[in-house]
Amino acid sequence: MLNNQTQTLNWLADAEGIIRARRSTRGFKNTPVTQETQARIMHALNTGRNPFKSSHRFNIIENSNMSDDNMKLGTYGVIKGANTYLLSAMTLGDNHLEALGFDMEYAVLQAQSEGIGTCWLGGTFNKSQFAAAIQLQSNEIVPIVIPLGVPADKAGLVGQMIRGLxxxxxxxxxxxxxxxxxxxxxxxxxxxxxxxxxxxxxxxxxxxxxxxxxxxxxxxxxxxxxxxxxxxxxxxxxxxxxxxxxxxxxxxxxxxxxxxxxxxxxxxxxxxxxxxxxxxxxxxxxxx
Ligand SMILES: Cc1cc2nc3c(=O)[nH]c(=O)nc-3n(C[C@H](O)[C@H](O)[C@H](O)COP(=O)(O)O)c2cc1C
Structure with a gap:
């Protein structure tokens, strides 16, 4: 990945269209997110433009690769059908959370530009399963995880309920x-x-x-x-x-x-x- 270096994202000229098109996606099709797309999403996390000092690290994890059933990534039924997740881990400090939001939203917009749906999750996920998946250190937290995938044709009942609430x-x-x-x-x-x-x-x-x-x-x-x-x-x-x-x-x-x-x-x-x-x-x- 690039470090401290501004990289151009190929959708930037249409940033407005991408931002307008994004919605939280909570239901996904059973279509895998390709390795190439995953690599571009990881790349977008590192634009080198973050104005805040950061302390985070990221990983993309496939649920199907978890051999132990207890380790499978759970979202209390909020997210349906997602196999791929973008995970974050960070230490708390001045503006570290702002820094995390900045970098992860660039990844969300990159995903959107490739037809991949996302949903920011700060609350409705099983912390210990995701912590194990990213091998959390004792001074770190997992503030956010984001499912990635092709949106299902219909939002689904739980998704509609959350949107309404x-x-x-x-x-x-x-x-x-x-x-x-x-x-x-x-x-x-x-x-x-x-x-x-x-x-x-x-x-x-x-x-x-x-x-x-x-x-x-x-x-x-x-x-x-x-x-x-x-x-x-x-x-x-x-x-x-x-x-x-x-x-x-x-x-x-x-x-x-x-x-x-x-x-x-x-x-x-x-x-x-x-x-x-x-x-x-x-x-x-x-x-x-
Ligand atoms: C930092 C953050 C945390 C969120 N956490 C959750 C969550 O835990 N569960 C959930 O279903 N949606 C979560 N959301 C999604 C919001 O509910 C959603 O962004 C908001 O209702 C606006 O809808 P939209 O994303 O479709 O425009 C989160 C969004 C953000 C930005």
Missing amino acids: AGSNNRLPFESLFFKGTYGSPLTMSQAGKYAQALEMVRLGPSASNKQPWRAVLDDNTVHFYLKPTKGYAKALSYDIQRVDMGIAICHFDAMVQAQGIPGHFEKLKGPELEKSDDSEYIISFVS
């Missing part, structure tokens, strides 16, 4: 998520100018239980990203899953600025005004 087809309005100048002051799509599509693709991103914790403030040419935590949600797991959502959002923004040729870079800025944002936490800025 999470309200997966809905997103908050643009003006409630993104702000002009100061946190809380609504930004319309037309006011967002060259960033309109990139922010719209942030809005369409997946998030745990579809909570959509991402917020952004457009200040001249700079976009400041914030995490607005859902009350009580971080305590549900041993790690703050909404930080993964933030990494996914930054990935979508990054893919879009590349697709649209918008110059700039991500940077963690310093300044007291960035912290003035009710209950939200400043994460990073895109400086153009």
Whole structure:
């Protein structure tokens, strides 16, 4: 795999189409994911563009290769028919979860570009089975696993139920998520100018239980990203899953600025005004 080096993904020019087409897939056909596709998905995890410091490692594992039945990868019936899983392991540290979200979403979009369905799983999987499969070290956790496969023709009952419960087809309005100048002051799509599509693709991103914790403030040419935590949600797991959502959002923004040729870079800025944002936490800025 490439290290610290920007690689071009062949679908980037159509990042918007790929992001719009992605949906969580929970039912899969019995068609194997080829070794070539698996290799490209692994490759996409390493764009060299991650603005966050990471501590993760990844592996793709085939359920059918697990000789011991107790080791078979389980998702409590949420995922049907998947044989192939992308597994992550990491140590916790500053922005490590954002870094994980960023890299894994590039892999999700790569999969989508090849007709392979995915579903981010942070809760509904058997931790000990997946931990054994990735040979988890004592200082590591398995925050996320993602099934990979050709989507089944129908979503299936469990899949439909989860979509309904999470309200997966809905997103908050643009003006409630993104702000002009100061946190809380609504930004319309037309006011967002060259960033309109990139922010719209942030809005369409997946998030745990579809909570959509991402917020952004457009200040001249700079976009400041914030995490607005859902009350009580971080305590549900041993790690703050909404930080993964933030990494996914930054990935979508990054893919879009590349697709649209918008110059700039991500940077963690310093300044007291960035912290003035009710209950939200400043994460990073895109400086153009
Ligand atoms: C970090 C993260 C964790 C998630 N964990 C689960 C999970 O454990 N089980 C599940 O069925 N869906 C899970 N999802 C999928 C979300 O419910 C889904 O992304 C959201 O409802 C929006 O639907 P969409 O992905 O089809 O656009 C997770 C998504 C994210 C981003």
